[in-house]
Amino acid sequence: VDYSPFLGIEKGAVLQEARVFNDPQLDPRRCSQVITKLLYLLNQGETFTKVEATEVFFAVTKLFQSRDMGLRRMVYVIIKELSPSADEVIIVTSSLMKDMTSKTDMYRANAIRVLCRITDGTLLTQIERYLKQAIVDKNPVVASAALVSGIHLLQTNPEIVKRWSNEVQEAVQSRAALVQFHALALLHQIRQNDRLAVNKLVSSLTRGSVRSPLAQCLLIRYTSQVIRESTNDTQTGDRPFYDFLEGCLRHKAEMVIFEAARAITELNGVTSRELTPAITVLQLFLSSSKPVLRFAAVRTLNKVAMSHPTAVTNCNIDMESLISDQNRSIATLAITTLLKTGNESSVDRLMKQITNFMSDIADEFKIVVVDAIRSLCLKFPLKHRSLMNFLSNILREEGGFEYKKAIVDSIVILIRDIPEAKESGLLHLCEFIEDCEFTYLSTQILHFLGIEGPKTSDPSKYIRYIYNRVHLENATVRAGAVSTLAKFGAMVDGLKPRIFVLLRRCLFDNDDEVRDRATLYLNTLGGDGAVVETDEGVKEFLFGSLDVPLVNLENSLKNYDPSEKAFDINSVPKDVKIQPLAEKKATSKKPTGLGAPPPGPPSTVDAYEKLLSSIPEFASFGKLFKSSAPVELTEAETEYAVNVVKHIFDGHVVFQYNCSNTIPEQLLENVTVIVDASEAEEFAEVYSKPLRQLPYDSPGQTFVAFEKPEGVSAVGKFSNMLRFIVKEVDPSTGEVEDDGVEDEYQLEDLELVAADYMLKVGVSNFRNAWESMGVDFEHVDEYGLGPRDSLAEAVNAVINLLGMQPCEGTEVVPPNSRSHTCLLSGVYIGNVKVLVRLQFGLDGPKDVAMKLAVRSEDETVSDAIHEIVASG
Numbered sequence: 001v002d003y004s005p006f007l008g009i010e011k012g013a014v015l016q017e018a019r020v021f022n023d024p025q026l027d028p029r030r031c032s033q034v035i036t037k038l039l040y041l042l043n044q045g046e047t048f049t050k051v052e053a054t055e056v057f058f059a060v061t062k063l064f065q066s067r068d069m070g071l072r073r074m075v076y077v078i079i080k081e082l083s084p085s086a087d088e089v090i091i092v093t094s095s096l097m098k099d100m101t102s103k104t105d106m107y108r109a110n111a112i113r114v115l116c117r118i119t120d121g122t123l124l125t126q127i128e129r130y131l132k133q134a135i136v137d138k139n140p141v142v143a144s145a146a147l148v149s150g151i152h153l154l155q156t157n158p159e160i161v162k163r164w165s166n167e168v169q170e171a172v173q174s175r176a177a178l179v180q181f182h183a184l185a186l187l188h189q190i191r192q193n194d195r196l197a198v199n200k201l202v203s204s205l206t207r208g209s210v211r212s213p214l215a216q217c218l219l220i221r222y223t224s225q226v227i228r229e230s231t232n233d234t235q236t237g238d239r240p241f242y243d244f245l246e247g248c249l250r251h252k253a254e255m256v257i258f259e260a261a262r263a264i265t266e267l268n269g270v271t272s273r274e275l276t277p278a279i280t281v282l283q284l285f286l287s288s289s290k291p292v293l294r295f296a297a298v299r300t301l302n303k304v305a306m307s308h309p310t311a312v313t314n315c316n317i318d319m320e321s322l323i324s325d326q327n328r329s330i331a332t333l334a335i336t337t338l339l340k341t342g343n344e345s346s347v348d349r350l351m352k353q354i355t356n357f358m359s360d361i362a363d364e365f366k367i368v369v370v371d372a373i374r375s376l377c378l379k380f381p382l383k384h385r386s387l388m389n390f391l392s393n394i395l396r397e398e399g400g401f402e403y404k405k406a407i408v409d410s411i412v413i414l415i416r417d418i419p420e421a422k423e424s425g426l427l428h429l430c431e432f433i434e435d436c437e438f439t440y441l442s443t444q445i446l447h448f449l450g451i452e453g454p455k456t457s458d459p460s461k462y463i464r465y466i467y468n469r470v471h472l473e474n475a476t477v478r479a480g481a482v483s484t485l486a487k488f489g490a491m492v493d494g495l496k497p498r499i500f501v502l503l504r505r506c507l508f509d510n511d512d513e514v515r516d517r518a519t520l521y522l523n524t525l526g527g528d529g530a531v532v533e534t535d536e537g538v539k540e541f542l543f544g545s546l547d548v549p550l551v552n553l554e555n556s557l558k559n560y561d562p563s564e565k566a567f568d569i570n571s572v573p574k575d576v577k578i579q580p581l582a583e584k585k586a587t588s589k590k591p592t593g594l595g596a597p598p599p600g601p602p603s604t605v606d607a608y609e610k611l612l613s614s615i616p617e618f619a620s621f622g623k624l625f626k627s628s629a630p631v632e633l634t635e636a637e638t639e640y641a642v643n644v645v646k647h648i649f650d651g652h653v654v655f656q657y658n659c660s661n662t663i664p665e666q667l668l669e670n671v672t673v674i675v676d677a678s679e680a681e682e683f684a685e686v687y688s689k690p691l692r693q694l695p696y697d698s699p700g701q702t703f704v705a706f707e708k709p710e711g712v713s714a715v716g717k718f719s720n721m722l723r724f725i726v727k728e729v730d731p732s733t734g735e736v737e738d739d740g741v742e743d744e745y746q747l748e749d750l751e752l753v754a755a756d757y758m759l760k761v762g763v764s765n766f767r768n769a770w771e772s773m774g775v776d777f778e779h780v781d782e783y784g785l786g787p788r789d790s791l792a793e794a795v796n797a798v799i800n801l802l803g804m805q806p807c808e809g810t811e812v813v814p815p816n817s818r819s820h821t822c823l824l825s826g827v828y829i830g831n832v833k834v835l836v837r838l839q840f841g842l843d844g845p846k847d848v849a850m851k852l853a854v855r856s857e858d859e860t861v862s863d864a865i866h867e868i869v870a871s872g
Helices: 011-022 028-043 050-065 069-082 086-100 105-118 121-135 140-156 158-162 165-171 177-191 195-207 213-233 242-248 254-265 272-286 291-307 309-322 328-341 344-358 363-379 381-395 401-417 419-433 439-455 459-472 475-491 493-508 512-525 536-543 550-559 581-587 604-613 616-621 766-773 791-802 859-871
Strands: 640-648 652-661 666-679 684-689 691-694 700-707 716-728 741-746 750-752 778-787 819-828 832-842 847-856
Touching (some): 011 028, 011 050, 069 105, 086 105, 086 121, 121 140, 121 158, 140 158, 140 177, 165 177, 177 195, 213 242, 213 254, 242 254, 254 272, 254 291, 254 859, 272 309, 291 309, 291 328, 291 778, 291 847, 309 328, 328 344, 328 363, 344 363, 344 381, 363 401, 381 401, 381 419, 401 439, 419 439, 419 459, 439 475, 475 512, 512 536, 604 616, 604 640, 616 652, 616 684, 640 750, 652 716, 666 684, 666 700, 766 819, 766 832, 778 859, 791 819, 791 859, 819 859, 832 859, 847 859
Antiparallel strands (some): 666 716, 716 741, 819 832, 832 847
8 A cells, every 4th residue: 555644644633733834933844744734634524613724824824924935835725725714814915915016926826816716805806906917917827817817706706807807908919828818718708798898899809810829719709609699680681700700711720720610610590602611621621631630620511411411512522532541530420421411322332332331440430320321311211222231231240239229229210210111121120139139129129019010011920030039038038029929919900819829828938027928918818819809998008108107006006905995096106206315326336338238127217218208398308318326415414305316308408306305293295496597597497397295204306497508518507495385294193284384495506517418438449449430520639737636636637527438447547657648438418429538748747738639420529528628
């Protein structure tokens, strides 16, 4: 075990050591060590009493006497961590203000950061003059510190920061790239609620010269925002600022050219004439020697092809040459773009190229191609035969669960949407289950056969494939096959006698579930197997949707006492009861990999999906993309325990609040969570589902749904208030008082972060996956992560920020390393696969620099990953 200098340290002993701060002759090294221990205790969650914190704070202020630069930096950090109260801040303000006017730039920059962190509005007015001066300081480090502090202060003291507009305006003209970047960001935030002011800002800067490429990229984004807003107001006429975006296509910095091209392609209602210059630039990038430019161009063109396929057709020749690109990410994107832009006559030629291409790429990228082929088949239904044959051929080849599932899902969609493809598609699926190793897919196909098979011209030809499953498969698949046979018997009267013979054979199965199903179907469908029409009520009972949760039905049946009164299904509660919080935590430890089939019982994701689809108001939200782990909103051992699960859809977010009442003497009724989304401006509440009753120790759920921009990883903070009517309960008799009192209970805030829009999906061979993805939509940039405790801490911070799956054990940083490479994989909202390669290095003793390379199937997603890192 490595020795830790913090091993076994105690708060009392460290507070005793802190007396060294009062020594007449200060020992900087010793003082720094004590401050480090104090910081360690604070970061470990150790709480200091008011008296202890005050004593430490006053002792630390005496260290300003020392001129040791290292100690002074530690003093700045400990003051920020102690967060002194208003009356204590006064003591240290004079020292910090003195440092603000020091000749040492390091003192000045850090003093600004500390002061802005610890001061309130009244003290801020006293140092406002110094902050204004710092904004226009000649030293870029000091100016940037003041500007970044202004960005933070804008959240708490907007009125004061807004008075700095003149100085910030001057800083925008700075020759230092970072100062200009920070100044523009702050100036825009100051004016963001004033559309006219933002318009003026963009107008003045688009005419001027913004030197910093970073600031120029910001300006392009702000310009796009102005164009979007003005387009909503004016229905006719030329688009304002379009000439500026077009001018940026001739900038010397590639990042600016790309940002401008992307901005043009994302304009609302963009015309072919407006797209042409952006497409021309992206076409030049396609033949670039730099893989990142080829990737960025093809990724953007891939997205444009979804809405303007004809605009991209001029690039088809260049993209066809990219199919053989060494970078498989570029090749995959080129293929999928060509599938979107190609015409009916080019389908066969493309399919030949794809057949050779498929063997060289990993499963993750094969899925992308499968999705593109499905879209192509729906676009050109007359080509369904060749495309369906291609899908059935790759279905019989080697591949993982997710890949096979994507092919099966595609065939199912084609069968549903193209009537001519039904018979051949069902036979392809039947042949696949003859040799399918995945229980989940076998049962899914059997269920689908039960729905579509009886409607075909010759349903009897599928019976052999279904009955084979009864002999050759595990119990789960056998049970599914019995249900499918029964559906054929119920829906096709002519087959009923033959089906009954097969079902009777299933009565001797060694699994009780299979036997029970066979018995139920035989008795319900008529028993004798005569060729008679099955009653509609029987069909509805056996195969209709159940409007009560199965868990509740099971509990009600267990609690039912056999008597003369028959069991009434209407007595089963329709509100789903969740697991107690402790059980939920215990069960969540089991990993659920997407590369392997789910276990027999439904996975948590499946359970959530069924639960949400059972609520009519959520049924229109589409497919559930991701459900987060439960986030606790209350501390342990409180009267009410509440955690929340964030369900992410493409255009909506549903918060599922799991509530528990821990007071035996109370019954809560009409339980709702009042959500304040004022700090999440992109979200609009659309529905709230209250919980009718919350008895003692019987968990329940309430839901709140929000609408958000579709396919966008919108983030924000939500404050939560539990509101309910509380009624007294007699614990001995269980009687509830009639009258109740309305009450509220404050919950913790909930944050929706960028990582919530990312699924952790690993890849078995990252190198193959990376090369297969190609450089079409690759985006590479470098970032300074600032001082970090260690390289490992920086790696973990970025992994947590992105919410992606580390691959090949690269999340572990070897001891004493000065550089490290980390590989990440995931699926972004919209089912876009993303791969990330992070290269970390120590730049100086503690500063960490990072190079971030992102490859995905969509250019905007690669950009979004960079934006997450840049803003995180």
